Amino acid sequence: MSASATHQLLHPNNWKRAAGYANGMLTEGKTVFVGGQIGWNAQQVFETDDFVGQIEQALRNIVAILHEADARPEHLSRLTWYITDKAEYLTRLAEVGEAYRAVLGKHFPVMTMVQVADLIEDEAKVEIEATAVIPA
Secondary structure: OOOOOOEEEEOOOOOOOOOOOEOEEEEOOEEEEEEEEEOEOOOOOEOOOOHHHHHHHHHHHHHHHHHHOOOOHHHEEEEEEEEOOHHHHHHOHHHHHHHHHHHHOOOOOEEEEEEOOOOOOOOOOEEEEEEEEEOO
């Protein structure tokens, strides 16, 4: 891995191509950990109860925190998503992808998604935590 590269995708040759995520990633640099972000704004107010709208806001919140460390979306190495409705996620996958690319571009780090029974904030439909690595 060169000094300018922070992420090397890990994908066994005989595996089917991963779409929209990476199976593994080798990183080098300073690590930024972002706690779970939900779909409320900087004033902790939900501007929408729409599932995709909350995803987009949670991703924007992650980008705002990354900015505090002089990091950018392409430095993300891992996202863990907690959603309350798997069926809505699958039904609206194209919209989720559009919102994702609008905020994070075409960088697809390692991702895990888990359906949960509920989140701490009653209005929250998604919570996303992130790890980023800034080049050394």
